[in-house]
Amino acid sequence: MAPPYSNGYNYGYPSSTSSYDYGYSLRNNGDFQSICDDIFAVTRTMLHRMSTYANGPGRRAAWNLATKAVQQFKRNMTRRRLLSFPHALFALWILVLLWGERWIFASRVNSCDWDHWENWPAGTTPHRLIFVADPQIIDPHSYPGRPWPLNPLTIAITDNYMRRSYKQLQKVLHPDTVFFLGDLFDGGREWKTARGDFEDPDWAKDHRPALEQKYLKEWRRKYGEEYWLEEYGRFGNIFYDNWGLGGVFPGAGQRGRKIISSLPGNHDLGFGAEVKVPARHRFNAYFGETNRVDVIGNHTFVSVDTLSLSADSSSMKGQVELQPIYGPVLEFLKGVKATKRRAVQKEVRFWRGEVEDLTFQQKVEDVDTADYTNLPTMDKGESAPDFPTILLTHVPLYRDPGTPCGPLREHWPPAKPPKGQTSPVIPDHRNAISVSGGYQYQNVLNPEDSVNLVKSVGNVIHAFSGDDHDYCEVVHPPERGNVREITVKSISMAMGVQIPGFQMVSLYNPIDGQGNPMPGAPKTTLQTHLCLLPQQLSTYVTYAVLGALTVLILIARAFLVPVLNLQPFALDPIQHPPSALLPIFKAKSEGEDGGAFDVKPTSNTSSSKFPSARMSSTRTRGQSISNALGTQARGASPNEKTKGKWGWGQQGRGPRIEIRRDAYFDETWKPAAARSRARAVGSRIEIILREIWTTVWRVVWLVLGFFAWLTWRG
Template identity: 70%
Template sequence: MAPSYSSGYGNSPAPPSYTSSSYHDYGTRDHGDFQSICDDILAGARTFWRRLWAYGQGQGRHSAWSVTMKGGQQLRRNLVRRRIFSFPHLLVALWMLVLLWGERWTFASSVRNCDWDHWEDWPSGATPHRLIFVADPQIIDPHSYPGRPWPLNPLTMRITDNYMRRSYIQLQEVLHPDTVMFLGDLFDGGREWKTARGNFDDPDWAKDHRPAHEQELMKQWNKKYGQEYWLKEYARFGDLFYKSFKLGGDYPGAGQRGRKLISSLPGNHDLGFGAEVKPPARHRFNAYFGETNRVDVIGNHTFVSVDTVSLSAGTSSMKDKVDLHGIYEPVHQFLNEVKATKRRAVQRELRFWRGETEELVFEQKIEDLDSGDYSALPTIDPGENGPDFPTILLTHVPLYRNPGTPCGPLREHSPPAKPPAGQDTPVIPDHGNAISVSNGYQYQNVLSDEDSIRLIKSIGNVKHAFSGDDHDYCELVHSEQKENVHEVTVKSVSMAMGVLSPGFQMVSLYNPIDDQGNPLAGSPGPTLQTHLCLLPRQLSTYINYAILGVLTVLVLAGRAFLLPVLNLQPFALDPVQRAPSAVLPIFKAKTEAEGGDDYDFISTSSATSSKVPSARVSTTRPRGPSLSNGLVSYARNASPKPRRDKPGPGKWGWGQNRGPRIEIRRDSYYDGKGRGDTWKPATRPRTTFSLVTRDIWTTTWRVVWMVLLFFAYLMYQG
């Protein structure tokens, strides 16, 4: 018998020897004796690891080997042609194709339908600049669904990120845009995550503006989500959009200067809105995304990006109550100088195409500081009469319009109202089809009328405007007061922003000019064409999954009910019958007295358990031992005494003496429950009901876990 500390398998390490110093009377111990506590901890750790090592060398190793063998046997039973090409696995293959379509191929198909050649209408030989606007990705974070339990929030983030990643990858690989520009709201809770420096608290006058459910979470947000979390979100945004930009190619289209990605326009979820914009959040945004107010010349058009969420502080109701100059003054200064900035940007572009240096070269000379003439400094600005490209205004918040101004037939939330008979113009007002002119905590659906007019007048020559914020599509031409600017509010690219069909806006720019920046004779009148590209409806995809799931269960159930009718092969395997410790019977040599009665002596191992394979006695006389189909047999005479050719003592053995046939059957077991022990069949005949229900469960579970595993793989890959 193995010692009490032994595992029972082979030689185990000796138990740790404990001396009297290993034990202490904790009632009298000096609790300040730190060294003795450390000794006890180390002794306990050594004991634990010794016992763990002993278990691994003995019983643990045998258990692992047993599990491995059982797993291998089960795998071998499944890896046969009949089961690999079985009906449930055909359904799994069908599911894989459906999942590949819903999680991969449908994105490529939707984007491919928006190819430039399908809708561009330029003269033959034109080389347009191709640009795409992406609005409101608003990546999901703890601010999006406060209070949602742990598994759901990460799952929502993964699903929405995958949707945008797949859409954006196809956008780059299929469309190869020359420029991609974002229209704000890059994050959902960017304004809430504390900066490393600066006062990030809400001002006293604004503390009651925050919704009640957010006020309860402020302490938790301030504690858990700070600068480090924002940097992780910045890296997450880059992984979604910056990383895949190179998939669009290293070089722009023919005749274009270069590829660009511009994401510096902020939204109210990035900084806040109006009087409640947080300057530390804006400084951080500028540092990582670039200047929020800027001028870019792209495709012979001038793009002016304006931080309108900060501009709105200048017309807010709090302007005369608190000092907001730090919020709106940078935007005012930019607008005061924007026309000259535009002219200089156009001149740099023209100088580049003429092969000249883009910046002005000053003459080298030495002058006295007091006598120097600064009135006529050289400048690249040609003055108000210089050439100007068509200007495009970019603002996160749409321009003001009268309440009920319709947005057109492409708006998803509500189609335009049907005009009465005989009326050709749209119904006005049409509140269902319009952007609501309203505001609330940290948002305003449209700019004020004053700010909208100031933008148009300050910038000048504005032909088009593109905005975001609303998440749905809206297109209209503004009034003469706003110089008939054609504005397009771009759909959100995210599936979590309240639109069934997310999308992005494609813009084709073609403005041929001479070396002085003047339009060429005979060039087309409109220099810009747009197209709304719709992405897959993720909700419809999930509905299709649900319908296919129900059909899969019904088909598997129908097949199971047909098993006894059509005598089909069940998918469920019969359980393997095992007698854990049983060994085969053996003959033991025995000397027989002459004339005495002969008996068969059958011994079994002492390790045999209470349940051993059954034995069946037969009177047939085979010539020797037989092994057929897993049944071991021995034979003897049917008469009580064996016959011998020669008198005298003999030995019981394989050939000379014949014993009773003992058959070890696989389909039986020994029921050793006490007195009256009997041999019973191991597999009882199954009823039709049990056969059907067992096959339904087995096939359904097989399809479910394989499909879920493949879906998880697709989710993990993005």
């Protein structure tokens, strides 16, 4: 009887079993150990084969590649190659790229230097402040569906534009204070918070555009608190990390340097009734209180979260509970005048050399008999000195439709007035900010909110806003306090304006020891200047034109190389040893038997007569080589005659003749002059094509590599 089938493994079955189970059983430790042994054995075999390849063919292949690379590097590092025409073009490109990616930013910001436009009396020490509006850093919300690598490239280019502008802003201008006017992020309101209900309310779910509805589930799944923190770090890398470039110490006569970025935009929180309260709590935690009062340069700056304020006048008020949205800002505005007075008194006490905060007498009193009527306070009442107030809001104040924005607006210049008219054309809808709104935005505040805001803050001499991305300057009517308002340009190149910018403000308000203006102080305590940054589209057009000229110049040079006998840039291909698979020499014997034979020096053979056993002949037709061998060849032994293989030309195998190309491809039927001209034309075309490819490719990869390095460096 035949023994039961076995494959060499026993997986816990009795040896007498007559059936074979193709599955593995893991019912005991022996089975598991056997499987582990198999895995280890396969792993050891693979590692052994990899090691054998690495120590044998792999090492030789790596050595050959390294040798070829070194050889190619040596050929390229000659003076002829380094000082060649394509490299001269690359040197020109280096200058152009440094100009477009670095120097032009310094040049533009230098042209905005404070001394170029400030107009204060001699010896003054103004406080110098800069407003930055709508950086709105690019994220998945900006261009949903844009594929890789286009989206990361857009992010890198726009971030670098703002970073380079801001660096020069700090290095050249050294501002004492920098204020951000909202929209720090583009999709900040969309990225979920760690806590709180972040879903859209049921009544607002159909407000989203169809494009956003398409990506909403993906955003909720992929982007949350961790992603927002990464974006916060990215914002800080652009702006906070470069703050120190402006210096550690403030300007003469100034209290200190400040950077304030707590004013939110609708892309950070939402707008009106659809403000995301959890997003606002997160924004407050990382950027500071959205409603605040700051005394800077003897002026009072009041920042107001007008996004949340707009919920109070929303059409949804009364239908849904909106008090958590607008409640905090209304509470702030209710006491903002007292807050302003206290802030002014703290500033005055500082300049008098006193302790800024209140001091209280320490004593023990009974709660029932304690007197609370004469407690120390910073608020001296409405008769106390008040500094000129500057209102900061992300959304511009209301204005009548068609109110012109002035000649500095980029989108559309003001309409030309009729002959004889000196005042601007009103209405001028093309030059104006559109009085309209949509999902999570409104171009201007509601009329009632604007009036109440100016009245609540009080003593507003100027307002600054963002949101529109373009410059706009208007003077509001008396019901809004005749306030002059400037809507600041976006600093980003991706916000629909070809020439981004920022707003410079110079403040000078000399005061006495009580906080009142000094005699002879200027009536206007604030001067402004719009600083325009490089037009990136113009820079890219310059690159495109220079790129086209570069290719044309290299093509023209390639055609001139064979004509003027110029030094070619393309290297001749490296001549590798011929393959041993096909012979290039053929041994030939003209003996009587026609067989192959070998010639080996013997004791009777002089080394001077045969310096080498390997012989080569370049004889022509009809010329015999047998006479040159003489009797030595005929005296060779039979074994030695048959050692060699015909046609391989091994050492000591006898004479060889070279197999020439024309032996197989006879072109004698063509006239000699025609053959010569054809070869010359073919050679010239080959030189031209090789020069075009080599020079264009060399310049292209060098230029792209340098541009990539500049982009990576930021």
